[in-house]
Amino acid sequence: MKIGIVVGTRPEIIKMAPVIRECQNRGIPYFIIHSNQHYSEEMDSIFFKELELPSPHYNLGVGSGLHSNQTGNILIKMEPILVDEKPDVVLVQGDTNTVLAGALAASKLGIKVGHIEAGLRSYDRTMPEETNRIMTDHISDYLFAVGPNQQMILQKEGIDQNKIHTVGNTVSDSLFQHLEISALKSTILNDLQLTAGDYFLVTAHRASNVDISSNLMELLHLLDEMHANYTGTIVWPIHPRTQSKLKEFNITLPDYLQLIPPVGYLDFIQLQKHAKLILTDSGGIQEEACLLGVPSLTLRENTERPEAVEVGASELVGRNAEKAVKAAKQWLSREDYSWDNPFGDGHVAKYILDIITNTRNIEEEEKIV
Ligand code: UD1
Ligand code: UDP
Known part of the structure; x- marks a missing residue:
């Protein structure tokens, strides 16, 4: 089992960090591809340092640009890496142009795609992120939905229920860990x-x-x-x-x-x-x-x-x-407030890797949903 992990922007680095750490803990072979959609020190390398992440194995250096230019450049640069590395699964997280390009490059090569934070919908098609979410979900093999809302959305869109895994959001892992x-x-x-x-x-x-x-x-x-x-x-x-x-x-x-x-x-x-x-x-x-x-x-x-x-x-x-x-x-005007946590229990990366490596406990999955 070899996993390709794609990141590109500040939130992807933060939310993918727990998955990278879990791969390290389990000794699962992985490599990181960074599109460099974000590149300024305070949007990029500071997070690798603070979250103690290894440097990306590949940096595509695409930087800023118009949507198609940025997405297209990532596609072109990612393909030979995936051909060479032959991962079993490529993981993407979120809704950026990097996510869509990473998922598409892998899917076209017949490599399985895992989308972390699947099933989110604003129903606002003027948002570039909404297109990225929908397209990525529909070419993914593992859809890691955050909660029951997202699970339902994906099912309604006709996605095979066996591909959907409701696990929470890795944002909770990162936040609780830091x-x-x-x-x-x-x-x-x-x-x-x-x-x-x-x-x-x-x-x-x-x-x-x-x-x-x-x-x-x-x-x-x-x-x-x-x-x-x-x-x-x-x-x-x-x-x-x-x-x-x-x-x-x-x-x-x-x-x-x-x-x-x-x-x-x-x-x-x-x-x-x-x-x-x-x-x-x-x-x-x-x-x-x-x-x-x-x-x-x-x-x-x-x-x-x-x-x-x-x-x-x-x-x-x-x-x-x-x-x-x-x-x-x-x-x-309120003295104090509290509410339920709908975004994950802080062990989401563990659930994701259990599923990919086929060691997921079904009872555990039912408990989370
Ligand atoms: C991108 C994502 C958005 C995500 C956000 C996280 C898309 C379509 N958008 O938006 O979903 O919420 O990242 O922050 O993928 N710039 C710099 N340095 C950097 C990065 C950007 O100066 O390191 C400036 C450039 O002027 C660039 C502009 O910010 O043109 C926008 O960057 P871009 O990556 O295109 O979109 P974001 O607004 O960052
Ligand atoms: N964040 C940060 N420094 C900042 C602003 C945000 O570390 O100055 C973190 C924040 O904690 C969250 C993530 O960046 O984890 C959110 O990123 P952003 O708002 O850029 O993207 P979005 O989540 O909207 O895609």
Whole structure:
């Protein structure tokens, strides 16, 4: 058994790390292909270092580009590696262009594909990620669904039930494995002079929010209103896409926003854990906030992760300032909150490898579902 593991962007590195570690623990032969869709130090190598991952065996160096260019380059560069390495399974995680290209390259060569985080649907076909999710799911042999919602979605789309395995999300493994060390090592709150429980944390990078200047301005108006209604700092580790759009549109940000470059995983866990409220359009952060017990406002009209809303951990506010202020008021007036965890028990990588190596205990699977 040999496994090819594909990564390309920040969240893929973080969510694939537990799978890589599990391969190492079990002595399963594997190799990592990094598309280098993300390449800036703070979006890429910092995570290999912090998560103590081996350097990728192959780095495709594709970098940024238009969708077809990026996807096509990954396809072209990945094929000879797969022909040479002959893995039994190629694993991809999530919904990026790297995921679609990795899955397609393997599938065309008759190599089995395992899609981690299968079955997510926003039903918003304007999102490039939605196309990637649907196409990857339909060419995968192992669909590692997060929960019963995703399992049902895949079955409704006609995917063979035997291919679907409901296991949770590896985001839970990564988060639980790094909570303690992040508390020990991170000095970010001190460094930024933040008081625990007294700041808002913001992230935004969705094309729909930041690529159109009027939408980006709407988002900034929402933050203005939050600032006008509540005291405390607003910290914003800015995604390079958003940074470049602010520059392109010549937008100057108000002083009350504490803008910082993207931070490492250990620092970001602490920033999330101690925020009074998180405002985000990120997929992974919707999950992590929910797992950490911190309420969030999802800066989107829809989400492929409705579970955070369903359990009462998040509210969809889009770019609507009024909705955001109202939702924040409700959260901030509450003394404490708790909700169920819909995103995994922290052993998801183990379940995935049990299934691939055919050692999965059926009783265990029924328990998780
Ligand atoms: C990509 C994924 C998105 C995921 C996100 C995680 C797709 C279609 N999008 O979006 O699903 O949520 O990663 O963060 O696959 N840039 C840098 N340095 C980097 C990477 C990007 O400066 O290391 C800048 C470049 O200007 C680039 C822009 O960010 O053009 C966008 O990068 P890209 O990878 O195309 O999309 P993301 O917005 O990062
Ligand atoms: N993250 C990080 N530093 C940051 C912002 C995010 O380490 O400055 C982590 C975060 O903990 C989560 C992941 O990056 O695990 C989310 O990535 P992103 O929002 O870029 O992508 P998405 O999840 O939306 O695909």
